[in-house]
Amino acid sequence: MGHGLWTGRKVISYYLTPITYNLSSLYFIPPPVIEMSLNIGVKSICEETMITGIGSFPFTSVDEAIDLIFSTCRGIPFWPQLPKRSPLENMYTTFLEGVPCVVNDEEKNTVYVDTTRTEGIEEFYENVAGDNTDAFAISDRCAPGFYRFLERLPEIRDDVQFIKCQVTGPFSMGLGLKDENDKPIIYNFAFYDVIKKALHMKAKWMIRAVQSAYPGVDIIIFFDEPYMVSFGSAYVSIPREDVISSLNEVLEDLPARRGIHVCGNTDWSVPFQSDVDIVNYDAFAYLDTVFYFNEDLREFLDRGGWIAPGVVPSSPDVMQETPDTVRDRAASFIEKVAAVAAPDAESILFTTSCGLGSLTEEEARRAMKLLRQIAYGE
Numbered sequence: 001m002g003h004g005l006w007t008g009r010k011v012i013s014y015y016l017t018p019i020t021y022n023l024s025s026l027y028f029i030p031p032p033v034i035e036m037s038l039n040i041g042v043k044s045i046c047e048e049t050m051i052t053g054i055g056s057f058p059f060t061s062v063d064e065a066i067d068l069i070f071s072t073c074r075g076i077p078f079w080p081q082l083p084k085r086s087p088l089e090n091m092y093t094t095f096l097e098g099v100p101c102v103v104n105d106e107e108k109n110t111v112y113v114d115t116t117r118t119e120g121i122e123e124f125y126e127n128v129a130g131d132n133t134d135a136f137a138i139s140d141r142c143a144p145g146f147y148r149f150l151e152r153l154p155e156i157r158d159d160v161q162f163i164k165c166q167v168t169g170p171f172s173m174g175l176g177l178k179d180e181n182d183k184p185i186i187y188n189f190a191f192y193d194v195i196k197k198a199l200h201m202k203a204k205w206m207i208r209a210v211q212s213a214y215p216g217v218d219i220i221i222f223f224d225e226p227y228m229v230s231f232g233s234a235y236v237s238i239p240r241e242d243v244i245s246s247l248n249e250v251l252e253d254l255p256a257r258r259g260i261h262v263c264g265n266t267d268w269s270v271p272f273q274s275d276v277d278i279v280n281y282d283a284f285a286y287l288d289t290v291f292y293f294n295e296d297l298r299e300f301l302d303r304g305g306w307i308a309p310g311v312v313p314s315s316p317d318v319m320q321e322t323p324d325t326v327r328d329r330a331a332s333f334i335e336k337v338a339a340v341a342a343p344d345a346e347s348i349l350f351t352t353s354c355g356l357g358s359l360t361e362e363e364a365r366r367a368m369k370l371l372r373q374i375a376y377g378e
Contacts, residue, residue, distance in 0.1 A: 049375040050349045052076035054261060054280075054314070055166040055224070056357030058364050060085040062148045068365060069149075072372040074156045076220065076349070078164035079149035083357050088142045091168045091224060092177055097142050098135070099198045100124045101191065102177075113191050115179045121194065128197050133205040136198065146206070150213045162218045162257070163210055167203045169223035169260060170196045170246045175236065176227060186238065192246075199223075200250045207256050219256035222280065223247070226354075228271075229264035240270055248275045259308065263354035265289045272296035276305070282353040283309030283333055284317070294340050301341040309333045310353035312370045318363050323373045330374055350374050 052073050057065045057080050065080035083090045087109045096102045096111060100120030104111045127135040140147045153160070173195055174186030186192050207219055230236045231243060251258045251274070259278030260271045265286045271279045273296060281290060287309065290297055301307065311329045313321060330350060337348070352371055356364040
């Protein structure tokens with residue numbers, strides 16, 4: 001009995017009998033052949049594999065970052081965030097611009113919520129109720145990469161399958177953003193509601209901005225949730241139902257394929273049981289962890305979810321990686337997921353394990369080159 005698996009646009013199948021092969025040189029044969037074969041000469045893991053990045057880079061030049069994106073992820077390009085260029089491009093400040101009661105002290109490089117203030121809240125909720133996304137626009141000052149990305153996208157327009165965007169997720173924003181007493185805003189019901197609605201509206205604004213520039217394009221939007229690694233710990237006393245509810249609230253009715261990015265280990269039943277369409281995780285350090293939740297993973301895939309393993313490290317370890325080690329990891333992931341379910345076409349998306357903003361420029365370029373080689377073998 002064999003299992004079939006779609007990767008990119010090519011279906012592969014294999015028998016569950018022991019086979020000896022070198023995973024770094026696997027070649028997946030399209031139908032009607034239904035066996036796993038070996039081709040030493042093939043350099044990519046499979047034809048038309050989907051790849052994309054997470055968002056951040058160590059560059060200070062927007063065009064330099066976009067050049068790298070366009071040379072590696074032409075099928076699913078994404079706009080770059082450059083926190084080393086400006087602290088306004090960090091994971092918090094970029095998506096809090098214009099939110100009432102949020103104080104951004106640029107001299108001290110801090111941002112927090114002043115819960116003693118109320119000005120602007122009534123207008124905020126009126127804009128939410130009226131679906132006025134223009135009131136939630138992110139300026140060129142906070143996201144120059146987004147605007148320049150849209151300007152330059154015609155350079156690769158013929159190759160684009162999706163356009164990927166990213167926003168900080170509600171759980172991470174709620175824990176990372178503090179009030180004036182240094183308490184995470186997630187524990188303040190009223191002001192956390194403001195933050196959740198702001199993230200939803202900013203995501204909607206971003207999607208509409210892309211659609212306005214490129215009508216009809218398919219969009220992927222990731223909600224980055226690095227703080228999900230702390231969920232369930234003794235330091236975070238938040239019920240799982242509340243975490244799922246908050247995520248679903250931010251995702252609701254967004255006209256895009258909605259993903260969550262977690263750069264670590266967590267209780268994977270939470271994203272699998274939420275309304276997300278894509279689950280992206282650090283498969284370099286935690287490849288096996290999603291498979292501890294096989295039933296949740298199976299149900300997620302059966303309802304059309306995508307799984308996105310980050311097989312290229314976003315740490316200095318990337319300099320010890322080779323195309324073979326990355327392809328081995330990708331092939332190992334495919335083998336494991338095929339034992340759980342047979343995903344639909346185009347339901348596996350390979351990425352780096354996290355954003356590359358903390359790396360050196362050389363390391364970031366290496367990571368993106370290795371990611372490209374998964375799909376193109378070049």
